[in-house]
Amino acid sequence: KAAEKKKAAEKKKKKEALKKKKAAETKKKAEAEKKRKAAEKKKAADKKKKDEALKKKKAKAEKKRKAAEKKAREAAETEAQLERDEREAVSAFGALAWAIQQQVSSNWSEPGDFSGMSVSFLVKVDRDGNVISVTITKKSGDARLDESAENAIFKASPLPFPTEPRYYEYLKEF
Numbered sequence: 774k775a776a777e778k779k780k781a782a783e784k785k786k787k788k789e790a791l792k793k794k795k796a797a798e799t800k801k802k803a804e805a806e807k808k809r810k811a812a813e814k815k816k817a818a819d820k821k822k823k824d825e826a827l828k829k830k831k832a833k834a835e836k837k838r839k840a841a842e843k844k845a846r847e848a849a850e851t852e853a854q855l856e857r858d859e860r861e862a863v864s865a866f867g868a869l870a871w872a873i874q875q876q877v878s879s880n881w882s883e884p885g886d887f888s889g890m891s892v893s894f895l896v897k898v899d900r901d902g903n904v905i906s907v908t909i910t911k912k913s914g915d916a917r918l919d920e921s922a923e924n925a926i927f928k929a930s931p932l933p934f935p936t937e938p939r940y941y942e943y944l945k946e947f
Contacts, residue, residue: 862940866947872933881925887918896926897946902934 893911898904907926913919935944 858939859943862935862937862943865935865937865940866944869933869935873929876929876932877922877925880928881921883918883921885915885917887913887915890915890918892919892922894923894926895946896932898930898932898934898944900934900938900941902931904930904932 890913891911892909892913895908895910896904897906897908904927907923909919909923913922
C-alpha cells in the first residue's frame with residue numbers, strides 16, 4: 774500500500790507539474806499574443822500616421838502647384854496685355870506722327886538750304902506731350918541744321934500725344 778501511495782503521490786505530482794507547465798505555456802502564449810496584438814496596433818498606428826503625413830504632403834504640394842500655375846497664368850495674361858498695350862500705343866502714336874511732324878515744321882525756321890540732309894533726335898516727353906529733352910542720335914553734319922531742328926522741337930511743345938495714360942510708358946521716348 775505504501776508503494777501504491779507513493780506511486781499515486783508521484784502521479785499526482787507529475788499531474789500537477791504538467792498542469793503548471795500547461796498553465797505556464799498558456800500564460801506565455803497569452804503574453805505572446807498580447808505582444809503581437811500590441812505590435813500590430815502600433816504598426817497600424819504608425820501606418821496611419823505615415824499615411825496622414827503623406828496625405829498632408831501631397832495636399833501641400835498640390836496647393837503649391839496650383840499657386841504656381843495661377844501665378845504663371847497671371848504672368849502670361851499680364852504679358853499679353855502689355856504686348857496689346859504696346860501695339861495699341863504704337864498705333865495711336867502712328868496716327869499722330871503726321872501732326873507732330875507738321876507742328877515741328879511750323880516752328881522751324883531753316884537758316885539755309887539743307888536739301889538732302891537729315892538729322893535724328895531722341896525726344897522725351899511728359900504725359901501731356903511737353904518736351905522734356907531732345908538728344909541728337911544722328912547728326913546731319915551741319916551744326917546750324919542740327920541746332921535749328923532741335924529748337925523747332927522745343928518750340929513745338931507740347932506735341933500732340935495720345936491721351937490714353939497706359940500708352941505713356943511706351944511713348945515717353947521716341
